[in-house]
Amino acid sequence: MFNIVFLDADSLGMLDLSPIAEQGALMVYASSGALDLTERIKNCECVVASHVPIRAINMERARNLKLIVTIDSNIPNIDLEYASQNGIKVVGITGFAMNSIAQCTVAAMLNLVCKFHYFDKSVKSGAYSRSHSFTDSSQNFFDIVGKTWGIIGMNKIGCKVAEMATTLGMKIIYYPLRDEEPAESYEAVTMEDLMRRSDVVSVHAPANSQTINLITNKMMKLMRPTACVMNFGGAGIINEEDLVQCLNDYTISGAACDTYTQEPLPFNHPYFQVNDPDKIILTPHISWASYESRVELVKMIAKEIKAFRTK
Secondary structure, eight states: OOOEEEOGGGGOOSSOOOHHHSEEEEOSSSOOOHHHHHHTTTOSSEESSSOOOBHHHHHHTTTTTTEEEEEEEGGGGGOHHHHHHOOOEEEEEEEESSSHHHHHHHHHHHHHHTTHHHHHHHHTTTTTHHSSSSSSSSSSOOOOTEEEEEEESSSSSHHHHHHHHHHOOOOEEOOOOOOOOOOOEEEEEOOHHHHHHSSEEEEEEESSTTTTTOHHHHHTTOOTTTTTEEEEEEETSHHHHHHHHHHHHHHHEEEESSSSSSSSOTTTTTTGGGGGGGEEEESSOOOOOOHHHHHHHHHHHHHHHHHHTTO
């Protein structure tokens, strides 16, 4: 019997896991901590994990382990050297969430620019009902047509964001990263030029030695005071403490973040020190997780297991 252990199925929500179960004997855990991990995988041939770190110390007792299937962004949390030395194949699933992440990025931009959170609060708090005007012009918002969107990480997700933003009438520029295919339809610029020219900057690159702390206080001070930044890529690419400082001193007007250097976000995180909470949109690492993306992920996990078993 081919034993499969899913270590953190709660990350996928209430989904049908039968495509994975059809590939062997499936044991499902809602979540798994460091203390649970070694015991749970010791007798299995295959481990499925969304965002669970798997170290050498966990794999040492898993004598039958042959395959680890995880989301591509979790690959840095897997001890690849130990896996390779011990004949354990590690597969990172990618390409299932492009539409979901791009959609959430554009939605966050529109919320920041149009200040829907402020105007929604105005109505629901009763302020609009108590006013003497049919409208509320206390907050300025701007047309996005003709504005510039700067992208860091012109991968498939970045290109999808660019496509959506172009449809909205925005101009696209991007900062080219190493090992990234040129996006010939759009203008490549230096990092400094991107920050100076952009009304909106979004990050879709992975976190690595080239990108960590790419956007700091120094870079954000190049931006217009009406501009906003958004991180839907790797955690730590926008320096978190510097972002709070730039929001509090009016260097930029707003921000949106979906990934964090520590997840879940701790109660003492700097983001909770933004003086005006309406300036920052914080979501719990959900941009990848539309229903369709999660269903596709299950299918892709099952496909990888089946391919491994039938090779």
